[in-house]
Amino acid sequence: MSTVDAPSGARAPLFFISYSGAPVGRATGQPAEHLSRFFVDLSVHVSELVGPVTGVDAGFLDTSIAGGEQWSPELLQAAGTCQVFVPLVSSALILSDWCGREWDAFSRRRVTPRHSSASVHETAIVPVTWSSTSGMALPRVLRDIQRFTPTAPDPGIAAHYQREGVYGLLSMEWENMYRVVVWRLAQRIVDIHRSYLVEPWVPASVDELCNRFVEEPQ
Numbered sequence: 001m002s003t004v005d006a007p008s009g010a011r012a013p014l015f016f017i018s019y020s021g022a023p024v025g026r027a028t029g030q031p032a033e034h035l036s037r038f039f040v041d042l043s044v045h046v047s048e049l050v051g052p053v054t055g056v057d058a059g060f061l062d063t064s065i066a067g068g069e070q071w072s073p074e075l076l077q078a079a080g081t082c083q084v085f086v087p088l089v090s091s092a093l094i095l096s097d098w099c100g101r102e103w104d105a106f107s108r109r110r111v112t113p114r115h116s117s118a119s120v121h122e123t124a125i126v127p128v129t130w131s132s133t134s135g136m137a138l139p140r141v142l143r144d145i146q147r148f149t150p151t152a153p154d155p156g157i158a159a160h161y162q163r164e165g166v167y168g169l170l171s172m173e174w175e176n177m178y179r180v181v182v183w184r185l186a187q188r189i190v191d192i193h194r195s196y197l198v199e200p201w202v203p204a205s206v207d208e209l210c211n212r213f214v215e216e217p218q
């Protein structure tokens with residue numbers, strides 16, 4: 001595998017959001033608004049928990065890429081240096097070649113425990129339910145990794161999140177449930193960051209990557 005050097009002054013995001021839908025910078029309406037709010041809220045919480053870290057941004061969300069466009073060096077750099085990969089699971093994500101390649105870029109990187117009590121089986125991939133995928137056949141890579149589920153005093157919060165997804169919670173204005181989900185997700189991201197080092201690997205081009213979602217579903 002070939003790699004490219006990090007651009008001068010490049011900053012590594014702590015988490016990388018993988019999402020399929022209309023580009024945030026071009027879309028209007030609820031989907032873009034919900035995605036933007038989720039990313040901002042999550043970034044604020046992660047920044048609060050981890051504190052200032054030199055050369056690190058809280059998160060990365062590409063706001064312009066769409067099918068058929070060139071991958072930017074910034075996106076390749078972010079996918080190859082982030083510490084936690086957060087795919088927002090939806091029907092659109094599962095059908096997205098782009099997102100399947102982002103997953104491939106991250107999954108090729110080595111995850112190393114920072115201390116002896118950390119599990120050697122951590123992937124640093126945290127799938128988040130964005131919207132319902134009921135009735136869809138899931139690719140193996142998604143079936144093999146446990147999706148994020150928030151711990152909360154009220155078990156109904158996790159149940160509603162699992163059924164409706166983050167997008168559903170925001171659409172129905174279930175504000176308290178949404179806030180719990182995002183806070184617990186931020187804690188999970190920071191826990192992984194403090195327990196593991198994901199070694200960098202920046203692909204020279206998107207041609208080195210494959211769509212990890214393409215397979216015979218079960």
